[in-house]
Amino acid sequence: MTMTEGSSKRAKLDTLVVHAGREDFDSLGVHTPPIDLSSTYPLLDPEAGTASLEAMARGGAPQGSAVYGRLHNPTVRRFEEALATLEGADDAVAFASGMAALTAVLLAARERGRHVVAVRPLYGGSDHLLTSGLLGNLATFVRADEVASALRPETALVIVETPANPTLDLIDIEDVVRQAGDVPVLVDSTFATPILQRPLAHGAAFSLHSATKAIGGHGDVVAGVVACSAEHAASLRRIRVATGAILHPLAGYLLHRGLQTLSIRVRAAQETARKLARRLVEHEAVLRVAYPELPGQDPHRLLGRQLHGPGCLVSFEVKGGFENARKLLSEVRLFTPAVSLGSNDSLIQHPASLTHRVVADEARVQGKIADGLVRLSIGLEDVDDLWDDLRRALDALG
Numbered sequence: 034m035t036m037t038e039g040s041s042k043r044a045k046l047d048t049l050v051v052h053a054g055r056e057d058f059d060s061l062g063v064h065t066p067p068i069d070l071s072s073t074y075p076l077l078d079p080e081a082g083t084a085s086l087e088a089m090a091r092g093g094a095p096q097g098s099a100v101y102g103r104l105h106n107p108t109v110r111r112f113e114e115a116l117a118t119l120e121g122a123d124d125a126v127a128f129a130s131g132m133a134a135l136t137a138v139l140l141a142a143r144e145r146g147r148h149v150v151a152v153r154p155l156y157g158g159s160d161h162l163l164t165s166g167l168l169g170n171l172a173t174f175v176r177a178d179e180v181a182s183a184l185r186p187e188t189a190l191v192i193v194e195t196p197a198n199p200t201l202d203l204i205d206i207e208d209v210v211r212q213a214g215d216v217p218v219l220v221d222s223t224f225a226t227p228i229l230q231r232p233l234a235h236g237a238a239f240s241l242h243s244a245t246k247a248i249g250g251h252g253d254v255v256a257g258v259v260a261c262s263a264e265h266a267a268s269l270r271r272i273r274v275a276t277g278a279i280l281h282p283l284a285g286y287l288l289h290r291g292l293q294t295l296s297i298r299v300r301a302a303q304e305t306a307r308k309l310a311r312r313l314v315e316h317e318a319v320l321r322v323a324y325p326e327l328p329g330q331d332p333h334r335l336l337g338r339q340l341h342g343p344g345c346l347v348s349f350e351v352k353g354g355f356e357n358a359r360k361l362l363s364e365v366r367l368f369t370p371a372v373s374l375g376s377n378d379s380l381i382q383h384p385a386s387l388t389h390r391v392v393a394d395e396a397r398v399q400g401k402i403a404d405g406l407v408r409l410s411i412g413l414e415d416v417d418d419l420w421d422d423l424r425r426a427l428d429a430l431g
Contacts, residue, residue: 046119046296047297053119057111066286066289069108069282071099071102071106072101073101073102074099075098081097081098082098084096084097085097089105092266092267092274093267093270103277106285108282108286109279109282109284112127112288112289113125113126113127116227116244119227119228119231120240121234122233124260124263124265124266125258125260125261126261126266126269126273127244127279128257128258128259128279130278131241131244131256132158132162132257133257133276135221136162136278137276138259139170141272142170143169144189144268145216146185147189148187149171149191151174152175152191153175154198154202155198156194156221157384159192177205177208177209180213184216188216190216193219194221195220195222195225196344198223199346199384199406200401201324201346203325203330203331203332203335205339206236206339207236208333218237218238219238220237221241222242223374225340225344227240227260229342229344230340230341238265239261239265240259241259243256244288245373246376248288248295249291249375250294250298251287252377253287254288254291256280303343303411305345305411305412305414306343307343308416309409309423310322312423313347316424320349322349323348323349345374345410346408347408347411348407348408350405350407351405351430354403354404358383358406359383361407361426362382362383362407364425365422366422366425367422368380368409374408377412377413378412378414379409379410379412379419380409384406384407385403385404
């Protein structure tokens with residue numbers, strides 16, 4: 034059976050991850066989401082087709098026929114509806130990648146102005162997109178307490194990432210929103226997922242996820258999604274229609290499937306991450322460990338108020354800098370040296386040479402992205418097996 038709108042509003046998060054986006058299953062007579070792979074749709078009534086096309090070009094829903102796969106897909110739409118439910122948002126818009134999602138928000142912001150204020154550190158790809166000027170935006174990079182002083186009359190957007198990539202710094206969303214005033218705030222909430230953080234509840238206009246990560250959860254899909262108001266969603270859909278950045282329906286199916294186990298995966302991996310972070314603190318080859326619940330790493334007391342758990346990512350700096358960090362990646366056997374995060378298996382990567390290689394040296398220093406910093410994405414393996422792998426690799430550094 035599927036949930037009614039009233040029951041979905043009363044349901045708890047662990048129930049919503051399983052049932053959200055399934056509202057039409059009874060009428061369809063199905064138990065799992067169907068996959069619509071159509072690239073085009075019949076237009077038996079040309080006038081109705083024209084009306085539907087015009088509605089979608091304005092960012093609305095199809096009126097009858099979906100016309101063409103670049104404009105709308107019902108499998109993707111089910112995932113969007115499910116994600117919006119988890120985020121407590123009016124709507125959500127899915128894209129072919131997280132960077133495509135950010136690009137759409139930046140293009141939509143051009144209606145307000147060219148200037149963007151961004152709090153570092155950010156994911157390296159996001160940082161590079163802003164500094165490149167490819168989209169015509171002018172970016173000012175600041176600390177979280179400098180947002181208000183960086184605003185200009187033409188400021189169209191404020192961007193933050195919390196927990197931040199890769200340092201896991203926590204930013205007070207409500208304080209940034211207060212500083213931003215009437216300027217919309219975008220929060221990249223990829224590390225937290227909707228299980229641990231819902232930025233719109235704290236005043237943000239956009240909650241962005243690289244759905245490639247924990248939302249997909251199995252390392253087999255690339256996608257991005259933005260949860261927001263209905264008005265913002267219409268703007269993003271207009272851009273998606275024009276640029277062709279819609280998510281593939283098979284990816285939409287995989288993401289909708291991934292949502293159903295999201296809460297269980299996040300909480301299980303989080304418990305392992307907690308134990309590994311504490312053990313890493315004690316190892317003599319480790320200079321420092323970044324994990325939100327460790328002493329001194331939540332100065333604004335956001336855990337429990339904004340972030341409902343420290344998450345599944347752990348970063349730490351090894352003694353010996355760049356060379357020892359790279360050596361560590363060659364010594365592990367159970368951790369997979371790879372970019373990305375949020376998969377069922379545990380990953381390890383070196384930000385200075387991979388995800389943040391495109392970030393300017395001075396910006397890496399400013400963002401505390403040291404040459405010896407290593408980032409772990411914790412999966413679902415046994416904690417003792419993971420620790421044995423890490424400890425052996427760390428011992429090999431000498």
